[in-house]
Amino acid sequence: MKTYTHAQLRDLVGAELGVSDWLDITQDRIDAFAHATGDDQWIHVDPERAAAGPFGGTIAHGYLTLSLIAGFAMKLFRFEERMSINYGLNKARFPAPVKVGSRLRARYVLKSIEDFTGGPGGAKGVQVVTTVTIEMEGSERPACVAETVRLGFE
Numbered sequence: 001m002k003t004y005t006h007a008q009l010r011d012l013v014g015a016e017l018g019v020s021d022w023l024d025i026t027q028d029r030i031d032a033f034a035h036a037t038g039d040d041q042w043i044h045v046d047p048e049r050a051a052a053g054p055f056g057g058t059i060a061h062g063y064l065t066l067s068l069i070a071g072f073a074m075k076l077f078r079f080e081e082r083m084s085i086n087y088g089l090n091k092a093r094f095p096a097p098v099k100v101g102s103r104l105r106a107r108y109v110l111k112s113i114e115d116f117t118g119g120p121g122g123a124k125g126v127q128v129v130t131t132v133t134i135e136m137e138g139s140e141r142p143a144c145v146a147e148t149v150r151l152g153f154e
Helices: 006-010 027-037 047-051 062-076
Strands: 002-004 016-019 077-079 083-093 103-117 124-136 144-153
Touching: 002 006, 002 016, 006 103, 006 124, 016 062, 027 062, 062 077, 062 083, 062 103, 062 124, 062 144, 083 124
Parallel strands: 002 077
Antiparallel strands: 016 103, 083 144, 103 124, 124 144
16 A cells, blocks of 8 residues: 655646556445445346346446445555545546446546645645546446545644
8 A cells, every 4th residue: 555645646646546456346245235325226136127127137336336436545545644534526427337247446546636724623734636437347438437535634
């Protein structure tokens, strides 16, 4: 795992921060996400019905795919700071469906880093924006492309 200081990040805008290992998308993972979120639509959790559907089998929820971003990042890098939090997304798209049995990995590119003030207790820090592309093995189209925003406090 790589640790980046704020000074190092300033020199890396536009650069790739890392690419994760591949992760298998299993029906068990999809079912667990459906259970946790209450989204049990048949295209996700009913393999028999989904086999006759438009994707030829079950697919992962788009938000399941999106939720993998944090876990992928935690195995690749961290930002050196007292604390950081997920501030949200500027944009997220799901260009290709993720069929059960697919393998995904994430590619992180640093889009920007900016100073800010006004965090908890008036804390100063940085806002870090990354473009994350979740690639699907064997697919020309990514499963997800998202612009993530983190706040890092000094």
